[in-house]
Amino acid sequence: xxxxxxxxxxxNTIGGKCAQMGELLGLTGPVKEAVLMAAFYDESYxxxxxxxxxxxxxxxxxxxxxxxMHAHKPQTxxxxxxxxxxxxxxxxxxWAKTGFxxxxxxxxxxxxxxxxxxxxxAGKPESLLYKALSGNNEDPICxxxxxxxxxxxxxxxxxxxxxxxxxxxxxxxxxxx
Ligand code: SF4
Numbered sequence: 001x002x003x004x005x006x007x008x009x010x011x012n013t014i015g016g017k018c019a020q021m022g023e024l025l026g027l028t029g030p031v032k033e034a035v036l037m038a039a040f041y042d043e044s045y046x047x048x049x050x051x052x053x054x055x056x057x058x059x060x061x062x063x064x065x066x067x068x069m070h071a072h073k074p075q076t077x078x079x080x081x082x083x084x085x086x087x088x089x090x091x092x093x094x095w096a097k098t099g100f101x102x103x104x105x106x107x108x109x110x111x112x113x114x115x116x117x118x119x120x121x122a123g124k125p126e127s128l129l130y131k132a133l134s135g136n137n138e139d140p141i142c143x144x145x146x147x148x149x150x151x152x153x154x155x156x157x158x159x160x161x162x163x164x165x166x167x168x169x170x171x172x173x174x175x176x177x
Pocket of ligand 1: 116173
């Protein structure tokens with residue numbers, strides 16, 4: 001575990017994670033929360049950040065212009081939204097460590113098939129954050145981890161959180177824990 005990973009694991013605040021994302025990109029300060037979240041939900045944006053991290057002019061432009069998420073957080077949903085952001089920022093870090101890589105089509109199909117037949121699949125909750133993040137009101141979520149499955153299934157760094165009901169040691173995606 002290197003120094004950045006250790007600080008990240010020790011510091012579970014959103015601000016800390018934004019700081020670590022800043023370090024990952026070679027910045028002297030933290031990225032904005034909007035940048036952290038946009039990197040998770042927009043693969044092109046994440047790849048562009050990584051590719052441009054040594055081109056300061058381009059990087060500054062990208063950091064100043066994260067894709068719009070249209071998220072407004074009402075008071076009643078504040079706690080739930082904060083928890084979701086916490087989970088997602090951890091996922092961003094795991095994903096960043098893989099170089100923002102995504103799975104191939106065959107693996108994506110297999111994962112999606114597992115999710116679509118899974119008893120833990122649920123319709124999306126009436127949350128403005130979910131609406132903003134998925135951009136698709138029909139997009140279902142996983143009841144266990146709270147992730148939008150069409151997003152989570154694409155990331156190399158992610159795994160299904162539920163043990164496979166027939167196959168010991170692997171998830172419902174048939175991937176080792
Ligand atoms: S991630 Fe796993 S538990 Fe969640 S819906 Fe997909 S298969 Fe089911």
